[in-house]
Every structure is written in C-alpha cells, then in structure tokens.
Amino acid sequence: MIYLILLSVPAAVLAWYLGSRFRGHWKQQRRRRLQAAPFPDAWRELLQQQFALYRKLPDRERRTLERHMQVFMAEKVFVGCNGMEINEHVKLLIAAQACILILNKATDYYPGFATILVYPETFVVPVTQRDGMVHSDMVSVRTGESWHRGPIVLAWDQVLQGARNDRDGHNVVMHEFAHKLDEENWQMDGLPILSDPQQYGPWKQVLTDAYQQLHRAMELDQPNVIDDYGATSPAEFFAVVTETFFEKPQQLQQQHPQLYDQFKRYYGSDPVQWVQRES
Numbered sequence: 455m456i457y458l459i460l461l462s463v464p465a466a467v468l469a470w471y472l473g474s475r476f477r478g479h480w481k482q483q484r485r486r487r488l489q490a491a492p493f494p495d496a497w498r499e500l501l502q503q504q505f506a507l508y509r510k511l512p513d514r515e516r517r518t519l520e521r522h523m524q525v526f527m528a529e530k531v532f533v534g535c536n537g538m539e540i541n542e543h544v545k546l547l548i549a550a551q552a553c554i555l556i557l558n559k560a561t562d563y564y565p566g567f568a569t570i571l572v573y574p575e576t577f578v579v580p581v582t583q584r585d586g587m588v589h590s591d592m593v594s595v596r597t598g599e600s601w602h603r604g605p606i607v608l609a610w611d612q613v614l615q616g617a618r619n620d621r622d623g624h625n626v627v628m629h630e631f632a633h634k635l636d637e638e639n640w641q642m643d644g645l646p647i648l649s650d651p652q653q654y655g656p657w658k659q660v661l662t663d664a665y666q667q668l669h670r671a672m673e674l675d676q677p678n679v680i681d682d683y684g685a686t687s688p689a690e691f692f693a694v695v696t697e698t699f700f701e702k703p704q705q706l707q708q709q710h711p712q713l714y715d716q717f718k719r720y721y722g723s724d725p726v727q728w729v730q731r732e733s
Contacts, residue, residue: 533572576597597612598627664713680694
C-alpha cells in the first residue's frame, strides 16, 4: 500500500506540472490572438479625445498599449455598481490607464484578481475607529480601493478626470493598479517584484530616503512634488509616486532624480521623453 502511494506521488506531481504547462501555453496562445486582432478606429478616436497620455505616446508605444488593452479587457470582469452601466467607453478608459503602468514591463496582466467594480461617482464605506475601549462607527468617502487579493473598486467620475487631466499628479486607476503590482509578491509594502535581484538594495535605500524626505517636508511645510498622502505608509508612497512618475515626470526628475531613475527602471518607461516629444 505504501509502495503504491509512493508511486502515485510522482505521478500526481507530473500531472500537475504537465497541466500547468498546458494551461500556460494555452493562455499565451490566447493572448497572442487577442493582441493580433485589429484595434478598432473608434477606440483610437475615443482614446485620442479622452486620454491625454495616449496623445503623448510615440506611435510604437501606442500600438503596444493597444495590444495590452485588448488582453486586459478580455481577461478582467467589469461590474457596474449603484446603477453604473458598463460599456466600451468605461472598459477602454480603465484599461488604457491600467496598461500604461505595464506598457514596457514583462507582465502577466495583474494576476491574482479579475474583477473591477465601478461606481458612478465617489462612494462611501463604513469605517470603525478605535480609541482605547471606545469604538466609533463612521463612513469614509473613497475614489478607489484595491482589496488585497481581491477586486479593485473605482469611481467613474474620477476615472474620467484622471484620463483627461494628466498634469495634476492624481490618477485613481494608476494608484489602485500600482497597489496590485505591489502585492504580486503577496505583500503590499512598497517593495514590488524587481526584474534584477541586485536592484532590491538600491530600491530600498532610494525609496526610504525619499519617504523620509517627504515626512520632513510636511513637518517643515515645504513644497514637494509628491502628494502628502504618500507619507501614509510605504505602500501608499509607492502608489502615489507612481502617479507622480507618469503625470509629473519632469518635476519628479528635478526634485528626486534617483527616485525617478528607480521608477524608470522598474516600469521600463521614460515619461519625461513623452513630455519633451509633445513640446
């Protein structure tokens, strides 16, 4: 009996391995078909009108973004909440802003979750505050949320604003999807998976220095291109700097050149060049 069990263990492992290889191969084949499909002219026109960053991209990177979007829209599930209607417009603008982050990254298209909940506008969530023995039930107004290993929640009015205004340093889609990149290693701590293991040391040092600098700037009431919300935690710092990197790249490079270089290496994109190309 024990002998039969021992024989069955390698067989089970082999079956799992072969099954994984088959599923992986099938997934890549499916993605290649999606990427090869024609990108409708109507979608391009909508992006030209509604997504400011799309207009800044060189043609080659626009085509890359479009290919990523086709996979993203096919693999993610969009769910309307509070009467929100999901249509191509909604899917396109969310996909475009999410895929800007992975434009030049080796990617598995935000693994670990599939559902995007979309509200028409900012939404409220119940919050319990604890002060010693006193518990206070309150509500908090949100523009977006990223649940750990769960769905992303977005307010459509903020999705629109983020797409149209690429210079204010605020983009709810980029912020929440940066959290998803951060948690690919199962932790949301501002330390995502880096392509080069030797980069973890410089990454930690540069981000820690910039995080502390943001705290000092807040204490001294000094200006900083990074929004104060980034001082909440290392995870929020990573998400906020991601917004700044793509929307205020020149200011970030001027104030925090090492930080900009770390994010340029991580994302594989150089938004400063996009701005210079536009001007």
